[in-house]
Amino acid sequence: MSQEPNQQDTSACKVSMRRFAGNATTRNMIDLLLVIIILVLLGIAAPIIRGDYHDADKKSRGSNCHDNASCVKLENSRNDNCVCHAGFKGDGEVCTDIDECETGNNSCPKHAHCINVIGSYTCKCHHGYQGNHCLDVDECKLGIHTCNGHADCTNTMGSYKCTCRIGYYKDEMFCKDINECKAGSHSCTNGTKCLNTEGSYRCVKESS
Numbered sequence: 001m002s003q004e005p006n007q008q009d010t011s012a013c014k015v016s017m018r019r020f021a022g023n024a025t026t027r028n029m030i031d032l033l034l035v036i037i038i039l040v041l042l043g044i045a046a047p048i049i050r051g052d053y054h055d056a057d058k059k060s061r062g063s064n065c066h067d068n069a070s071c072v073k074l075e076n077s078r079n080d081n082c083v084c085h086a087g088f089k090g091d092g093e094v095c096t097d098i099d100e101c102e103t104g105n106n107s108c109p110k111h112a113h114c115i116n117v118i119g120s121y122t123c124k125c126h127h128g129y130q131g132n133h134c135l136d137v138d139e140c141k142l143g144i145h146t147c148n149g150h151a152d153c154t155n156t157m158g159s160y161k162c163t164c165r166i167g168y169y170k171d172e173m174f175c176k177d178i179n180e181c182k183a184g185s186h187s188c189t190n191g192t193k194c195l196n197t198e199g200s201y202r203c204v205k206e207s208s
Contacts, residue, residue, distance in 0.1 A: 128158030167199030
């Protein structure tokens with residue numbers, strides 16, 4: 001024989017159902033809040049992860065400047081300005097090398113030639129000159145000439161010259177002995193005989 005539930009049991013069951021429904025709603029709201037928080041955090045974090053804020057910050061600080069430029073703060077301005085380094089020209093975002101040799105904007109000495117390098121230039125002394133001011137090298141005094149033993153060295157600006165001594169003549173790079181006797185350029189008188197010597201000659205009395 002079945003027993004019908006009484007009114008008290010029915011009321012208790014309804015209360016339990018309401019509590020369950022209430023707990024479920026609370027959990028759903030908490031879950032929804034968590035989802036919203038996660039979405040907000042992702043919305044904030046995503047640009048940071050992508051570097052958007054960093055790029056914007058870089059742009060505001062002038063980091064779009066070329067590698068050969070610097071960011072300079074302008075007076076009465078909230079923005080920075082890109083200025084090319086010395087030796088470069090451009091708008092700061094694009095900087096190209098200035099050829100100081102071609103423009104003549106260099107301080108190379110008179111006896112030197114200009115060599116352009118990226119962002120600057122160098123000066124190289126001409127042959128026969130040396131030092132920071134490219135002064136003449138005295139090859140004769142320093143003994144770095146190629147004059148042979150029968151020539152005298154004379155220094156010139158940036159070079160030198162070899163002059164054959166008396167009694168010698170220049171034959172290409174060498175000074176060779178002049179045979180005065182054979183050439184008839186001696187001063188021996190009658191009764192004497194010309195004998196050639198290295199660089200000169202001598203007159204010898206002929207035997208009777």
